[in-house]
Amino acid sequence: MSDSAGKNGVQLLDRAVTLLDFVADAGSEGLTLKSLCELSGLNKVTCHRILNSLVEHQLLHKIQGDKCYRLGTKLLIFGAKAARGPGLRRQFQPALERLRKQTGETAMLMARDRDDSVCIDRYDSEYQMQTLTGSVGGSVPLGLGPGSLAILSFLDTEQQQEMLQRNQARLESWPMLTPPRLARWIAETAEQGYALDTGELIPGIAGIAVPIRVAGAGVVGSLGLTFLSPRLNDDVCQRYVALLKQEVAEIEPLLSPLDTRLRASM
Structure with a gap:
């Protein structure tokens, strides 16, 4: 040739x-x-x-x-084949099923893909509800939604600023996500250890997510729950956060930093 x-x-x-x-x-x-x-x-x-x-x-x-x-x-078909074998999706499938059974809510697994957060698996509740990413394979720019914030907020400051700058035009489609509001949201998420949307982005739909970290690879994704915002109160919030963190804590040690499926998105 x-x-x-x-x-x-x-x-x-x-x-x-x-x-x-x-x-x-x-x-x-x-x-x-x-x-x-x-x-x-x-x-x-x-x-x-x-x-x-x-x-x-x-x-x-x-x-x-x-x-x-x-x-x-x-x-x-390609997505299903790519998700087989080692990687986040296989490791977290039992956790997603447990979370759905324990809470009755929609459990979602997000993975970082450069400047985006991609839904790589979800176990739906009995309620049909709108989500930012839609079905499996849907993505949002980092900074949009709790699953995305749970990733972005635990990266170093320089990385955050670079990504926000690259995603600025896309984030401007959401008027409530002004730079000051997003900065506060990131700071709150980093301080409390989880991301929370009470229903600001999609009226009536709340979400909670925690980061997934891998030694040597950093933050690679997030695990979250999406539910109707009228269900949200302090007790529910703390219970859901505890369940999410427990699942992540048990699985993180099983994730290998040598797994190229985890590092490819970096």
Whole structure:
């Protein structure tokens, strides 16, 4: 293969991944060809060709007559395969099930992925409720939501500031997350040892999360509970925090700093 052909192949892959990222960020609403062209800077012909290829490989999904592209089913398969074996998801699955049974709430496991927090597993309660990340695989920028704050607040100050700066434009979509308010939220989380959302981000939905640390790798994720905010009071808060911390304390020693699945997100 010539150098030029190799470079073209890498460029094509980069463009395809960029388009997948944009579609993923759009969530269930998806994005139109026009929007993807504007976001990526690609011309319509090139963008359409790459999108069609991604649809053929089931990495994207497009219903006949629908103008929007959404994530495809094959990504769910990839995600399930990636989660097998060592790593956070396998280690925490019994804990998630116990938490759901003990509390009746939705238990969620988040992992850090660069400047984002990704939901890698969740055990839902009997109540259908909206969450910031949606289903497994959904992500939010670090700084948005208790699961995310439980990660961000326990990184060093320099890392926090760099991430907040990179995520600034995305966080501005949430008017209540002004820089002073977010700074106070981070400080409160670091001081009390857990993140708490009483229902400010999604009215009626509260959340509590604690960080997951690995020796030699730092904070790699968070374990949390999401529930209806009318259930929240001091007793419930302290009980849920104690349950979460107990589960994390028992599992953290089992997480190896040599596990590349934990370190890849750093």
